[in-house]
Amino acid sequence: MKALSQRRRHPLAAIALLLMGLLLTGGIYAVASNANEAKAQTTFSASDIEEGEKLFVANCATCHGMGAAGTEDGPSLVGVGAAAVDFQVGTGRMPLQMQGPQALQKPVQFTDEQIRQMSAYVASLGAGPAIPGEEELDLEGADPAAGGELFRVNCAMCHNAAAAGGALTRGKFAPALEGVTDKHIYEAMITGPQNMPVFSDANITPEGKQDIIAFLNIIEEQGSPGGADLGSLGPVSEGLFIWVAGLGVIIAFTVWLTSRSS
Amino acid sequence: MSSSAAGHQYQPKTNVGKIANFVDTRVGGSAIVKEFGRKIFPDHWTFMFGEVALYSFVILLLSGTFLTFFFDPSMAETHYEGSYVPLRGIEMSVAYASSLDISFDIRGGLFMRQVHHWSALLFVAAVSVHMLRVFFTGAFRRPRELNWVIGGVLLILAMAAGFTGYSLPDDLLSGNGLRIIDGVIKSIPVVGTYISFFLFGGEFPGTVIIPRLYVLHILLIPALILLLIAMHLFLVVVHKHTQFPGPGRTNDNVVGYPVGPVYAAKAGGFFFIVFGIIAAISAAFTINPIWNYGPYDPSPVSAGTQPDWYIGWVDGALRLMPGILAGFPFEWEIPFPWGTNTLSLNVLFPALVPAGIVFTLLFAWPWIEAWVTKDRREKHLLDRPRNAPTRTGIGVAGVVFYCVMWAAASSDLIATHFMVSLNDVTYWLRVLVIIGPVIGFIVARRIALALQRKDREIVLHGRETGRIVRLPHGEFIEVHEPVDEYKRYKLVSFDSPVTLSAEADVNGHVSKGEKGRAWASKFFFEDRVAPVTPAELEEAHSHGHHGEVASEHDKAAISNK
DSSP states (O other), X not given: XXXXXXXXXXXXXXXXXXXXXXXXXXXXXXXXXXXXOXXXXXXXXXXXXXXXXXXXXXXXXXXXXXXXXXXXXSOOOTTSHHHHHHHXXXXXXXSOSSOSSSOOOOOOOSOHHHHHHHHHHHHHHSOOOOOOOTTTTOOTTOOHHXXXXXXXXXXXXXXXXXXXXXXXXXXXXXXXXXXOOHHXXXXXXXXXXXXXXXXXXXXXXXXXXXXXXXXXXXXHHHOOTTSBOXXXXXXXXXXXXXXXXXXXXXXXXXXXXXXXXX | OOTTSSSOOOOOOSHHHHHHHHHXXXXXXXXXXXXXXXXXXXXXXXXXXXXXXXXXXXXXHHHHHHHHTTOOOOOXXXXXXXXXXXXXXXXXXXXXXXXXXXXXXXXXXXXXXXXXXXXXXXXXXXXXXXXXXXXXXXXXXXXXXXXXXXXXXHHHHHHHHHHHHHHTTOBHHHHXXXXXXXXXXXXXXXXXXXXXXXXXXSSSSTTXXXXXXXXXXXXXXXXHHHHHHHHHXXXXXXXXXXXXXXXXXXXXXXXXXXXXXXXXHHHHHHHHHHHHHHHHHXXXXXXXXXXXXXXXXXXXXXXXXXXXXXXXXXXXXXXXXXXXXXXXXXXXXXXXXXXXXXXXXXXXXXXXXXXXXXXXXXXXXXXXXXXXXXXXXXXOBOOOGGGSHHHHHHHHHHHHHHHHHHHHHTHHHHHHHTTOOHHHHHHHHHXXXXXXHHHHHHHHHHHHHHHHHHHHHHHHHOEXXXXXXXXXXXXXXXXXXXXXXXXXXXXXXXXXXXXXXXXXXXXXXXXXXXXXXXXXXXXXXXXXXXXXXXXXXXXXXXXXXXXXXXXXXXXXXXXXX
């Protein structure tokens, strides 16, 4: 104790104390919380992994490298999990058509079986988010109103409050969410594709994710209660509409009304 | 008028006649009808935009009254229990909940909300087009300068009415708009914070702003607009309406139809046409779907957040303003003895400078032009835009300036819809907002001058018919058809001010102001295309011109084809 009290005014004492505090809280949190624990409980067979590797070598390794270790053209896929592969390939974003600010959606290039095999292979390389199963995607009892609130706080700044999409910097963008399957929305939230941040289960609970999906489904199903929505793009499209269509029709009438005089 | 005087008393025989006589002998209705019903209004389709604005305003009053029956501007907190499922149980203000009730639970409420909002957009658009028409045709000149100023104030009031209304539903979109206004107010040096606290009753957003805006929106601003409309229309009656030049139309007369019965019927019918168009649009197209945005919460900001089109240019200017330009920061922190004050020029400049330039020029324009031309006579005949090339160029520059800033307010939509980088859109628009108006000015002025030259050509040599005729001696000519006198009158009778060089005052001294005026006069009129004079016309006809038919023999050949 004497040694400790002698050194308590040492210049590095504050830093040492801070380090100890950080280590302690971080360690306790890591032990107590399993929210960020990588999940790889999905069971893939050995043959899935084997077939998946063949597909990977033929279609993905050019950019992602042998063993998915990554190259200059593509990131390493070790630890991204099956969900990332299922999302990227399942929505047609991968294989990449060309390098650019962001991978664009295009027709899906592989069968569901092949996507499963590639997912299996990538999942075998390191633990990562698994493809959400029926339990995660069960929307029974989900609260769309709560989902709407979560969506506005976490998603609307990029995807637009009506999920119509929006621009990001330098050619990147957040896509519109109409027509995206429940599974892909869930996967996007847990893997953070392209420029999207990861919304881990600590950030938005699985129930919250289900609420968000329920909200997106309900606004997609209900359509637009007030008539044609002009793209849900906000006041700019409304302004353009009144100038072009509204005033256009009115000018046609003014010309008609004054045409008989001269 | 002396029907109540002693002596001969008119005795109506029918019931209708009795009622009419009763009214007439008490309010003098027949004199009003006699005077006003015979008022002449010239007919031209561009003269009807003021009417469109007036009718939109009437529709705004009608639909707005309906909305006030159900809207509750309280910012008290409540939980929504209406029929829109995706928001049920969410905490929100009473204002937003009542807006949702109007949209989903009150019969016809959504339709009336959409009528109100669409007619608001049309109102400001019609006011703008009306002002552009007045500007480009020179209808703001003496004696109408004050009416032009009233119109400018009406435009500002229309924007204010629109903005206060936009903020009332207390949804996320309107709250974001208010947050920007709050930021702009706070960027005003020294007093900004105090004004913001005064307006919002404390820190933003507080609990008083919606009721306060509501009072402005339904009481003060509409009352001012009504008052100014009354003054505006009164001055129209006093000045009489302007007309385009034409045979028999002079600065001392008005050629057109009397108000009663033709014009009154047309104008009355036109009200229902405008109402019908707005109703059709409101029934088929949604506007401001507040249920999409959710209740206001200061933390989220949705992508695609923009103001309505008439405020959009200010938002666009804010988006275009760089924070740092060539190492020069626009945000300064100035140390004072009492603490550090922040001067946010990157907010203050774009919010105030473009609007300041546009409205200063707008209000001062009638006097600027009178100063340049030294022409202070009354003008009741309009200019065709081509016959005032410099004015037309400046007007187009203003339109381009506005449009670039409006485009900047939708820079994110341009980026996503044309698959380009948001940053590049911003850089390009920053350049365009400076050079776009200059290019617009040059191009519009050149086009106006070219059209004037074409008019001269048509007057002197006639219209090209496209008929190519081969003469007996083998020459091919195109037949020109002379314009008739009515058409020619339109093409030659216009004001064409000339360059006035600087003149010395009584002391023989040429002041600096006069030199500046001479420079402006040169800038305005040195390229002018003069109207064809009778002498020129005479010469063109007697001396012949290219393709002039030489002999009677040739003339016969042409007429036979």
